[in-house]
Amino acid sequence: MSYRIRPGRIEDAPLLGPMESVAARRFGEIGLIRIAQGRPTVETEYVDLAQAHRLWVAEEEEGVPVGLVIAGVVDGEGYLAEVSVHPDYGRQGLGRALIGTVEAWSRAQGFTKLSLTTFRDVAWNRPYYEGLGFSVLAEDEAGPELRTIREGERARGVDNVSPRVCMRKDLSAD
Numbered sequence: 001m002s003y004r005i006r007p008g009r010i011e012d013a014p015l016l017g018p019m020e021s022v023a024a025r026r027f028g029e030i031g032l033i034r035i036a037q038g039r040p041t042v043e044t045e046y047v048d049l050a051q052a053h054r055l056w057v058a059e060e061e062e063g064v065p066v067g068l069v070i071a072g073v074v075d076g077e078g079y080l081a082e083v084s085v086h087p088d089y090g091r092q093g094l095g096r097a098l099i100g101t102v103e104a105w106s107r108a109q110g111f112t113k114l115s116l117t118t119f120r121d122v123a124w125n126r127p128y129y130e131g132l133g134f135s136v137l138a139e140d141e142a143g144p145e146l147r148t149i150r151e152g153e154r155a156r157g158v159d160n161v162s163p164r165v166c167m168r169k170d171l172s173a174d
Helices: 010-028 043-051 094-106 124-129 144-155
Strands: 003-007 055-060 065-074 079-087 113-119 165-171
Touching: 003 094, 003 165, 010 043, 010 055, 010 065, 010 079, 010 124, 043 055, 043 079, 055 094, 065 094, 065 144, 079 094, 113 144, 124 165, 144 165
Parallel strands: 079 113
Antiparallel strands: 003 055, 055 065, 065 079, 113 165
C-alpha cells in the first residue's frame, strides 16, 4: 500500500478522531482497555493544530487519512505529542516516516532535541522509540514543561494503567 505525508488541513479534522480511535484499539489487545477506549483528540484541536502547522497526515492513494503526527514545543525543544497509524497500515514504516516528519520540523525550527512521553512496557512504544534513537530520561533530566506533562498523565491515572517514561532524541547527532 502506498501513502503520502502532507501537512494537516482543517477539512481533515472530522476524519482524524475516528482514525485515531481505531489505531488506539491495539492497546486493548494487550490489556490496556482504558487506553484503547480513551477519547481521541477532539476536532477543534485538530483544526487548531492544522492552523498552527503542527499536524501532518498520512493519506492513502484515495486521499483517506491513515496516520497522523502532532508536533509541539516543550522546554524549548521539539515535542512529539502524538503519532497514530491505522492498524491496516501498520508495520510498513509509516510511523517511522511520520516521526521523521516531526524530526525534520524540529530541526527546521532550530531545535536540537526532540522529546516525548510514552508507555515504558509496550513493545511499540519505549522499545520502538529506542530503536529510532530516543533514550529514556531520568525524572530529574526532564525540563519543567515535560515534567508538567508527566504530572498531568499521572493525575489522569495513565500510570495506573501502565507506567510511562519521558524520552529524548538528540537531533544534532544525525
